[in-house]
Amino acid sequence: EKALVWLRRDLRLYDNAALSHALRESKQVWLAFVFDTDILQPLLKGELDSKGLKHDRRVDFIWQGLKQIDDQLRQSGGGLIVRFGKPTECIPQIAKELGVQTVFTNHDYEPSANDRDETVKTLLSKLGIEFETFKDQVIFEKKEILTNSNTVFSVFTPYKNNWLKTLQEKDLAAHDCNPKQGQYAPIPKKLDLPFLSLESMGFCPTGIESYLPPGSEGGQLFLDDFLSRIDQYQVGRDFPAIKGVSYLSTHLRFGMLSIRGLVREAHRRMLTGSMGATIWLSELIWRDFYFMILANHPRLATGVSFKPDYDNIIWESGAHAKKLFQAWCEGKTGYPLVDAAMHQLNQTGYMHNRLRMVVASFLTKDLGIDWRWGEAYFAEHLNDFELSSNNGGWQWASSSGCDAQPYFRIFNPITQSEKFDSEGKFIRRYLPQLEKLSKKTIHAPWQAGHIELEAAGIVLGRDYPHPIVDHDEARKKTLVRYSVVKKVT
Ligand code: FAD
Numbered sequence: 001e002k003a004l005v006w007l008r009r010d011l012r013l014y015d016n017a018a019l020s021h022a023l024r025e026s027k028q029v030w031l032a033f034v035f036d037t038d039i040l041q042p043l044l045k046g047e048l049d050s051k052g053l054k055h056d057r058r059v060d061f062i063w064q065g066l067k068q069i070d071d072q073l074r075q076s077g078g079g080l081i082v083r084f085g086k087p088t089e090c091i092p093q094i095a096k097e098l099g100v101q102t103v104f105t106n107h108d109y110e111p112s113a114n115d116r117d118e119t120v121k122t123l124l125s126k127l128g129i130e131f132e133t134f135k136d137q138v139i140f141e142k143k144e145i146l147t148n149s150n151t152v153f154s155v156f157t158p159y160k161n162n163w164l165k166t167l168q169e170k171d172l173a174a175h176d177c178n179p180k181q182g183q184y185a186p187i188p189k190k191l192d193l194p195f196l197s198l199e200s201m202g203f204c205p206t207g208i209e210s211y212l213p214p215g216s217e218g219g220q221l222f223l224d225d226f227l228s229r230i231d232q233y234q235v236g237r238d239f240p241a242i243k244g245v246s247y248l249s250t251h252l253r254f255g256m257l258s259i260r261g262l263v264r265e266a267h268r269r270m271l272t273g274s275m276g277a278t279i280w281l282s283e284l285i286w287r288d289f290y291f292m293i294l295a296n297h298p299r300l301a302t303g304v305s306f307k308p309d310y311d312n313i314i315w316e317s318g319a320h321a322k323k324l325f326q327a328w329c330e331g332k333t334g335y336p337l338v339d340a341a342m343h344q345l346n347q348t349g350y351m352h353n354r355l356r357m358v359v360a361s362f363l364t365k366d367l368g369i370d371w372r373w374g375e376a377y378f379a380e381h382l383n384d385f386e387l388s389s390n391n392g393g394w395q396w397a398s399s400s401g402c403d404a405q406p407y408f409r410i411f412n413p414i415t416q417s418e419k420f421d422s423e424g425k426f427i428r429r430y431l432p433q434l435e436k437l438s439k440k441t442i443h444a445p446w447q448a449g450h451i452e453l454e455a456a457g458i459v460l461g462r463d464y465p466h467p468i469v470d471h472d473e474a475r476k477k478t479l480v481r482y483s484v485v486k487k488v489t
Contacts, residue, residue, distance in 0.1 A: 002026055004095050006087075006105040007033045007080075008113075010136050010255035011065045012216045013072055013177055017134035018104040020175030028185040030098055031073065032081040033066055034090045035059075035201055044202050053204035057349045057383050058250075060206040061214050063198050065256055068215035070195055078184030082196045087116060092123040097191055103129060106136035106255075109291045110387050111298040137255060138288045139163070139171055139263055142295045152296045153289075154306075154402040160285045172264045211348065212250060212383065219251035227265060233276030240341075240352035241425035246280070247350070249384035252287070259284070290392035293402055300391050303372055309485045310400030315370040324367045327468050328359070329377055331430075334467035336442060337417035338362045340430035347430070349383035354420050360397035361411035366474040368481060371398035399482070407482040410475050417443035433463045 003026035005019050011033075013019065022029045044054050070080040083090045095103050103124055108114065121131040135141050145162050146152065153159035186192075198205060208214070213221055226246040229236075236244025251257045263284055269277030294300055305311045316324065327333050331342035341355035351359070356378075363374045375394040379385050395401025399409075421427055424442035428435050434442055436456035441448035446460060446467055453460065460466050 002028045002098065002100040003030070004091075004098055004100045004103045005029060005031045006091055006103055007031055007066075007069075008105065008108060009253070010106045011062065011069060012256055012258065013069060014216065015174040015258035015260055016106070016177055016255075017136035017175050018106045018132075019177050021132065021134060022102070022104040023177060023179055023183060026100075026102070027183065029179070029183055030078065030081060030094075030100070030185060030187065031069070032083070032091065032094050034087040035062075035082070035084045035196070036087055037085055040084075040201060049204055051199075051204065052202075053199060054202055055206055056203055057206045057208045057212075058385070059201070059203045060198060061208050061212065061250065061383065062254055063203075064209055064214035065216075065254060067195065068217060073184055076179060076184045077182065077186055079187045079192065080195075081187055081191055084196055084201050088119045088123065091120050092127060092129075094191065095124060095129050096127050098188065101130060102132055104132050104134070106134050107141065109141070109295040111301045114298075136175075137259060138291050139259060140166065140288055140292070142292065145292065152292070154293070156286065156289055156403045159289055159292075160282060163285050163288065167267070172260050172267065174258065174260060208349070208383070212247075212350075214256070216251075216256050219248065219257040222246065222248055222251065223257060223262070223265075229276075230266070230269060230280060231274045231276040234279045235276070237279070238354050238420055239426075240344075240355055241421055241423070241429070245353065249386075250350075253384045253386055259287075286392075287386075287389060290386075290388040293392060294388040300395075301387060305398075305400035306395050306402045306404075307400050307485070310398070312484045313400075313481060314484075315481075316368040321367075321369055324468060325363075325369050325373055327465070328363050328367060328369070328374075332465050332468075333362070333367075334446070334465040335362065335366075335413045335417075336424075336427045336431055336434060336445065336464075337421060338413055340421075340427045343430035345378075345381050349381060351382070354416075356393060357397060358411055358413060358416050360394055362413050364398040365410045365478045366413065366469050366471060368474070368477060371395065371400065407485065408479060410478060412471060412475075414444045414471065431464070433458065 003022040005022045010016050010018065040059065043056050043059065048054055066080060066082060073079050081094055091103060108117065117133065124131045140163060143152065145159060145166060212218065226248065233244065236242045248257065252259065263281065266277045266281035266284060270281055297306065300306060328342065331339035331346065333339055338359050341351055341359050344355065345351040360374055363369050364371045371394045375390060378390050382390065392401060396404045399405055399407035423439050424437070427442055434445060437445060437448060438452065441452060445458065445464055458464055
């Protein structure tokens, strides 16, 4: 009769599978979110501001999303229970205090989250409380899309074809989350603490809302904007200087928008012949694909290559490697597109997909640095960090993953720049010191003549670094480095 909905990465009050089931099956429903100290404590390491607080855009973004949910629930007579602690302690405690019969939540596909959920389930059962979980953040999960011989796919295109063939209207139907009068019950006094502040958890406001409006409201604004451009997605999506993509990844990451809603929009337009919508839907299917891969290969969360042979590669090491890696992190490689991309990541927490591919290829195949270093840096800095897609993306770029690019396909950072930022607009946005270079030389400033550099007011090594590696030499070195895996590719 009474239920608790435990929100995690589904921060919305509409079309939410767990919430819908709770509302359907219970007279009174409460909602809770736990800022997990096991996840947050490691984030608190490193540089702090003058008040001793940590700048983390994601924690701020989640916090603002939760505030929206709390405001909405308060208007219906309820409220959101927010705690800072271990979910394995908080959830059973809150459930017991509320006297609920069931805790409802949505599936997660990360191994550590699954272990946590198993523990919570066991602890709840000792209290006589049920734990019910639902598919919510993907259209098809785990083993729902299989090959003809009932095995899990590891190649994207046949997976996608099967995914599209399997899709039915019911898979996209929204879960009804309209509460009945009084169903959102007030939080009992004992549990109704003042809304937790960011500062009390050790974090500071980051201003992320000025360019990424949080919550379902912010997500809807971005979605409406994107839907007015979706038909041109295939034209602009590869050009980072253009507003060609949706920028919805962070809202999706935290479930502020429903994947079913997005797929519905894309699929409907695909059926009426929109090429942009067709390609965009394919990107959403990549997201399902990587969740499916992680769910079926949990070992990927331990840092191993999808193709085991690739763990024989010997990467650069020692002080030399650390220096190269640091230059990459700080956007000081001397390759403007790579550097501009890293500045975009460091300044905003976002990086365009084309650039993620370029910088990942550069790190692994130009600098010879282990992809796991890059994966970890992205995990720390991306607002939309998603273990499954991040690992998939990095292993794709390093050629060690499922359906990865062949190891001998090595991006040339200069031609990528000439092709996808031909005017140098994106580069100029993040590297203003190169502003005055022509669109011809901005992609490789060291190739500019003395006169042009002088006219642009640039001294290489002072205003902008010399390239830290020579691409052609690096390419040759990489082919040798990867020769240990030649036979399996
Ligand atoms: P759009 O082009 O508008 O795409 C719409 C949505 O489709 C995205 O929001 C995302 O949910 C999904 N999507 C698009 N491309 C991919 C893809 N290749 N794989 C999986 N899902 C995709 N995406 C993340 O969400 N989190 C990550 O941590 C992440 N790390 C990446 C690391 C590398 C090295 C690479 C190459 C890619 C990574 N991606 C990741 C995928 C992709 O770059 C981002 O999803 C995309 O840039 C987000 O911007 P958008 O929302 O404007 O994308």
